[in-house]
Amino acid sequence: MNAIKIPQILLPENADMTVWSVNACDQFTSDEKYWEELDKLVGEKPSTLRLIFPEIYLKDNPEKRISDINSKMREYLADGVFKKVEGGFVLVERTTQSGTRTGIVIAIDLEDYDFSKGSKALIRSTEATILERIPPRVKIRENAPLELPHVMLLYNDPANTVLNTAKRGETLYDFDMNMGGGHVKGTYISNAEEVRNAFYALADSGNFGNGEKLLFAVGDGNHSLATAKTCWENIKKSLSPEEAKAHPARFALVEAVNIYDPALTFEPIHRLIKTDKPEKFVQGFKQNGGKKAYIAVNGVVTEIPFPDDIPEGIRQLDGYVTSFIGENGGEVDYIHGDEELKNFSAQGVGVILPAIGKSDFFRLIVTGGNLPRKTFSMGEGNEKRYYIEAKLITKQG
Numbered sequence: 001m002n003a004i005k006i007p008q009i010l011l012p013e014n015a016d017m018t019v020w021s022v023n024a025c026d027q028f029t030s031d032e033k034y035w036e037e038l039d040k041l042v043g044e045k046p047s048t049l050r051l052i053f054p055e056i057y058l059k060d061n062p063e064k065r066i067s068d069i070n071s072k073m074r075e076y077l078a079d080g081v082f083k084k085v086e087g088g089f090v091l092v093e094r095t096t097q098s099g100t101r102t103g104i105v106i107a108i109d110l111e112d113y114d115f116s117k118g119s120k121a122l123i124r125s126t127e128a129t130i131l132e133r134i135p136p137r138v139k140i141r142e143n144a145p146l147e148l149p150h151v152m153l154l155y156n157d158p159a160n161t162v163l164n165t166a167k168r169g170e171t172l173y174d175f176d177m178n179m180g181g182g183h184v185k186g187t188y189i190s191n192a193e194e195v196r197n198a199f200y201a202l203a204d205s206g207n208f209g210n211g212e213k214l215l216f217a218v219g220d221g222n223h224s225l226a227t228a229k230t231c232w233e234n235i236k237k238s239l240s241p242e243e244a245k246a247h248p249a250r251f252a253l254v255e256a257v258n259i260y261d262p263a264l265t266f267e268p269i270h271r272l273i274k275t276d277k278p279e280k281f282v283q284g285f286k287q288n289g290g291k292k293a294y295i296a297v298n299g300v301v302t303e304i305p306f307p308d309d310i311p312e313g314i315r316q317l318d319g320y321v322t323s324f325i326g327e328n329g330g331e332v333d334y335i336h337g338d339e340e341l342k343n344f345s346a347q348g349v350g351v352i353l354p355a356i357g358k359s360d361f362f363r364l365i366v367t368g369g370n371l372p373r374k375t376f377s378m379g380e381g382n383e384k385r386y387y388i389e390a391k392l393i394t395k396q397g
Contacts, residue, residue, distance in 0.1 A: 001200045003122045003215055005251045006192045007107035009090060010082040010146070010390040015046045017175040017388075021184070022049045024150035024220070024384040029056050030272065030333050030344055038179055046081050048148055048387035053140050066140050073146045082390065089189040091166055092255060096182035096383045099263030102163060103152065103255040104189065105389055106196075108216070110252055115218075115226040118369045122203060122215040123153070125222050126361075128370045137227040138234075145394045147228065148387040151221030151254040152378060156214075156362050157202055158260055165198040167191045173388065180382045186389075199256070216256060217365050219378050220385060228252045231393075253391040257378075259358050265383075266361070268353035269374040270341045273321055275330035275348040282349060285320055287313060296342050296350035310356050311364065314372040317351060334374045336381040 012020050019042050028034040035054050042049045050072040053065055076082065090105035114121035115129045141147070155162065169188035176183050189195055203215040218225055228249075235249050244250065257264055275281055278297045287293070289307035296302075307313035321332050330348065335341040341350040356364070356376050364371065378384075 001122070001203065001215075003109050003112035004196045004199055005107040005109060006087065006089065006196070007251060007253060007391055009085040009105065009253070010392070011085055011172060011388070012046060012081055013083045015081065017173055018178050019043075019045045019047050021175075021177055021181075021386045021388045022047060022052070023179060023181060023382070023386055025052045026055050026150075027336070027381045027384050030335065031340075032056060034179065041178055046076065048390075051076070051146065051148055051390075052387060058136065062136070062139070066143075069140070070143050070145070073144055077145060077396075085172065085188065087190075088169065088192045089166075089195060090172060090389060091168060091187040091189050092388075093185045093187070094182060094263075094383075095184070096263070096379065098265050098379055098383060101257060101261050101263040101379075101383075103257040104162070104166065104195065105149075105186075105253065105255050107251040107253050107391065108153070110229050110232045110250055112215070113225065113229055113252075115222065115229060120212065122213060124214065124217055124365060125226065126154075126217050126219065126365055126371055127222050127375055128373045129222060129226050130373055133223050134227055134230050137223060138230055141227055141231050141393075142234070145392060145396075146390045147253060147393045148390045149221070149224070149253040149255065150385045150387060151225050151252065152219045152385050153216035153254050153256045154219040154259045154361070155199065155202060155216055155256055156260075157258045160258065160260070161201070162195060162198045163258065165191070166195050177386055181386055182383070184386065184388070212366055214362065214366060217362065219257065219259075221254075222373075225252060225254070248391070248395060249393045251391075253389060255385055259361060264358070265379050266355050266358050267336065267377045267379060268355045269377045270335045270338070270353055271317065271321060271351040272333040272335050272341060272344050272347065273324070273330060273349045273351070274333065275324075275328060277328050277330075278349045280328065281324055284324065285317075285351075287316065289313065291354045293354060294352035296345035296352060297348075298346050299342050301342060301352070306354055310354055311368070311371050311375060314353065314375055317353075318372060336377050340381070
C-alpha cells in the first residue's frame with residue numbers, strides 16, 4: 001500500500017501567521033462583508049488570501065484573478081517567503097468553540113483516489129461530484145505552481161491508534177487565527193513512517209462489516225480534490241511511466257482527521273433558495289418522516305417533517321429545488337449555520353436540515369456510495385480548515 005506520501009511541506013519563513021492563514025475559499029459565499037474585512041486586515045502583508053480564489057468572486061473577472069494568483073505564487077517562491085519542512089508530517093491542533101480538533105497533514109497519491117459513485121478505491125469522495133464544477137476549478141489550478149489545501153480527509157480509528165503512534169517534535173507554528181477562527185498549533189511529526197503504517201493498518205482491518213478496504217473518506221473539499229485528480233490525469237498523459245512515479249502533481253496535500261475526534265462536529269449544510277416567490281416554494285415542498293427540518297422565510301422559522309433516511313430526504317429536496325428554479329427562476333446557495341441562514345432568509349426561502357450522525361458516516365459511504373452534494377459540513381464556517389501549509393505541484397528548475 002503506497003497511498004500516503006511523506007511530503008515536502010512549505011511554510012512561511014517570517015510571516016505574520018494571523019494574517020497569513022485564511023479560511024477556506026468555499027466559505028461565506030453569501031457574505032461579501034466577511035471577505036472585504038479580511039482583505040483590509042491582510043493589506044500588503046504576505047497571506048494565503050492572495051493565493052486562493054474565494055468562491056464568492058467566481059463570476060468577478062475570473063481570468064484576471066487567476067492570473068494574479070499564479071503571479072503571486074511565483075513571487076512568493078522567488079522572494080523566499082517559504083521554508084521547507086521535510087521528512088515528516090505536521091500535527092495540527094485547532095481550537096475553536098467545539099474544542100480542540102487534531103489532524104495530521106500528509107500527502108496522498110491521487111492514483112489511489114476516485115470520486116466516481118460506487119468507487120472501491122482506498123480514498124473516496126463522500127458526496128456526489130458535480131462534474132460541471134470541475135472545469136472552472138481546473139483553470140485555477142492548471143498553471144499554479146503551488147497548492148494550498150483546505151481538504152480534510154476522515155479516517156475510522158475508534159481506538160485512536162494513529163495519534164497514539166505519532167511522536168511530537170518541534171513546534172512549527174502556534175497562533176491565533178483571524179476572523180474568529182480560534183487558535184492553531186502545528187507540531188512536526190518525526191516518525192512519519194510509523195504513523196503511515198498505523199494508517200495502513202486501519203485500512204487492512206476491513207472493519208466495515210464486509211472486509212472492504214477504505215483508508216480515507218473526503219470530509220471537506222470534495223471538489224478541490226476532484227480537481228487535483230483531474231489535473232493530474234491531464235498532466236499524466238504527457239509523462240513516461242517513470243516520470244509519472246514522482247511528479248509533484250501526483251500527490252495532494254491534505255489534513256487527515258479521526259472521525260471520532262471529540263471536537264469534530266457534523267453539521268448540516270442548509271439550502272438558501274433565492275427567489276421572489278417564497279410562498280410558492282413553501283406550498284410545493286412536501287416531505288414526510290420522523291426527522292425534523294425547518295423552513296425560514298424573512299427570519300420566521302417553521303418546523304416541518306423530514307425523511308428518516310436523511311440522504312434520501314436531501315436528494316428529494318435538491319430535486320425539488322432544481323425543478324422549482326427551472327420553472328420560476330432564482331438560484332440556490334449552501335449556508336453553514338442556522339443563524340446565518342435565518343439572517344439571509346429575507347432573500348427567499350431557507351431550509352434548515354438535520355445532521356447525519358458521525359457513527360453512521362462510514363457505513364453510509366461503504367454501503368450506499370456517495371452522499372448527495374453538500375450533505376454535511378464538519379463544524380461551523382469559522383471552524384473550517386484555514387490555509388497554512390503549501391506544496392509544489394510543478395517541477396522547479
